[in-house]
Amino acid sequence: MLKRLTQSAVLVAVALTMLGAGTPATRFDQLGHKLMCTCGCAELLLECNHVGCPDSPGLIAELHTQVDAGASDSAVFQTFAAKYGPTVLAAPLRGGFDDVAWVVPFAVLGLGIAAIVLLLRLWTARRARLTPASPEPSSPAADALRDRIRNETHYGE
């Protein structure tokens, strides 16, 4: 058992070590994975994998040209969006209403966290008001015993 565990640990270590051997993605790769192929395959530009695609070679060549010319990311996106329509962008990047797409999920999560913290504080405060004071203060020994009982009796959880 120990041997297998050791072997597994070594395998994981090797796997994780290998991760560092990766080369950084090029800017072309990054941009190509933020654009869509327009042929209707619903794939990212650099993942459109059918030969004879009427659109992707032209788009890829254009992306190469723009990257080589030193155009900024936003300039590339604006050019592509203006030429091929906003659906060529794989994410909402045009500003304006597009920003709503990014903001709303985090806003919902943030508001949810705030609401839960507030509710928990209200509920625990109300409970503290309604519950009479503990007859005797908690001691480390009692805490330890309580923890042990909980650990040993957690059936049906």
Added chain:
Amino acid sequence: MPHPMPTFGTFSLYLALVLCVYAVFSGALALWALAHGRALAVAPDRLRETSRRAGLMSFVAVSCAAFALIYAAFTNDYSVDYVLHHTNRALPWYYKFSALWSGQEGSLLLWAWLLAAYGFVLRLRHKADVTLTAYASTILAGIQIFFLMLLVFAAPPFALVPGGVAPADGFGLNPLLQYPEMVIHPPMLYLGYVGFSVPFAFALGALMMRYPGEKWIHITRRWTMVTWLFLTCGICLGMHWAYAVLGWGGYWGWDPVENASLMPWLAGTAFLHSVMMQEKRGMMKGWNVWLIFITFMLSILGTLLTRSGLVSSVHAFAQSSIGDWFVAFLVIVFAVCLFTFFYQRDHLRAENQFESLVSRESSFLFNNLVLLAACFTVLWGTLFPVLSEYVQGSKTTLNAPFYNRVMVPIGLFLILLTGVGPLLAWRSTSLRAIRRNFVLPCIAILATAVALMLFGVHPWADDDATGSIYALVCFSLGAGVITAIAAEFLRGAGVVRTQTSKNLLSSAILLTRRNTRRYGGYIIHFGIVVMFIGLAGAAFNQSKELEMGFGDSIQINGYKIVCQSYSQDTNAEYDTDFALLDVFHNSKKITRLTPEHRTYFPDTDHAQASTVVAIHSTLAADLYTVFEGTSPDSGRPIIKVFLNPLVNWIWIGVGIVILGAIIALVPPVLPVTRRVEVLTPAHTPSSPPEALPLAAKIATPEMPHA
């Protein structure tokens, strides 16, 4: 009779519809009479029994319809339009069987059949609680009516070909679906979707009848777990199919059809966690009811989104004009849920309140929040193109870049909670317990982060550091969670070992058997973390593409792929182009890969291309090769090679999740206590048992569950 099987199938569907309508009306009438003490011409309990039997018979009727369609496929009855479009004579028998769910009408029939099967089992097991089961049975019959109406009026699977003359051969099955996993992926997924109908029906029924206590949760717990397990398997089989068949190098494309399956999974997972608070402490009753309502409605909404054409999907086969039916059904379900909730809301008052911010209950609340935030994000991303078109007049695309940026932080937060939640006690956790439980996981997190940075994960050195930072955080948190789980097992096993004198492994197994639910849950958490580690590997994916002649090679991260040969072949099913690629690692040949590019139904107007990827898979990384096609200029193959680290850990994680879920479903072996008589001056043998010291009750192992 010119078309006996289609006629038989259609008749069976009509019969099932009539039976379900009867089951709903007789069931509702009987339950109303019983609830209000009203007399009917027939005794209400007998009427209720006829409703149950009608429900049972509807399963037989729908089974006959499913059999008729499969029989038509096996006997090449191309007078049936559906069979014509989804099979042909050369199709192997197992794919003819899977033709049942390869298209719109067939998959709806599968849905109806699975729903009828769930209902059949539920009605057979009605003695668990006759009245509650009658409510659930009536609600299920109502859901069944919707699907049967679809099959009878909107998407009939037994429609005959125009003109009624059967062609000599069919058009065949979509080649992308001719893959072994496709035989089990859709049924698994549908078992998941449909299965949520059962806890939904029980929850709605319990609310309608103001069911006392939490027994309905105990009754439905296994249903919900089994359903969740099916949906998990279905989603992961779909991921593996996408990875092994579609040839784009990934397993999850955030397509609306994929999203449609993920949403009920997320909501169902939230329900499975939250419902424990109701079981243990009688809390969150209204929340739980809405969670299961939402889970069921998301199953329907997902189907609506993908089959109505409302959102674009690569699963184009699924689009049709039945969206209006789903909208109507969804509105009715929502209205019924809302009305019942408001009418009976006083029944859902909590029996206990939160006592502390630092408690298991609050961790469940945060867990629910994160899961629902993830669910909302997926829904938001799926619907935003429609919304943006409405607001801006042009559609916006939300693909992987959006989801990766938004969902990854949410996922990391979820991993954190996976580790933190089980370490907190119910009601409140003492500071000492927090210190004791969190020290080891925190050390593991820090040690992993440092080790990874020492071994070469250097986000600061990357052009786009986001992916590697997320991966680093994911690996570190994952190590923390695994440490926390291992510590819990060791702590529990240590206690068992002191009681039983067994070795640590046997003690851990016995511990798991004694509390399958708790430790099965930990194993599921472990599996999820392993899956996340595999998913995080995507941050380090690499790919290269090259037109390869004889002897040409591609170098990718220590691997050298040499094109030895390429050729063409033809058989009855398809034409194929393939390449023979020798793979070398450190100058040593390790394998030969043969990626293919097939063209099914060549020389016809419905010719279809398909890739067959070749993968050299190890625990460290997958070397994934795709024959993308041949160059129109040189005739040489265009090969794309991906190096995808840690992908295998995703499938290993799925296996662990399945194992954990199965363990959690197994009834626990309860330790039988042995009374030890303690003779002291103060306690004679006749003393009451409660007067005995706690330690006098000693658990003995290996006693079967009573």
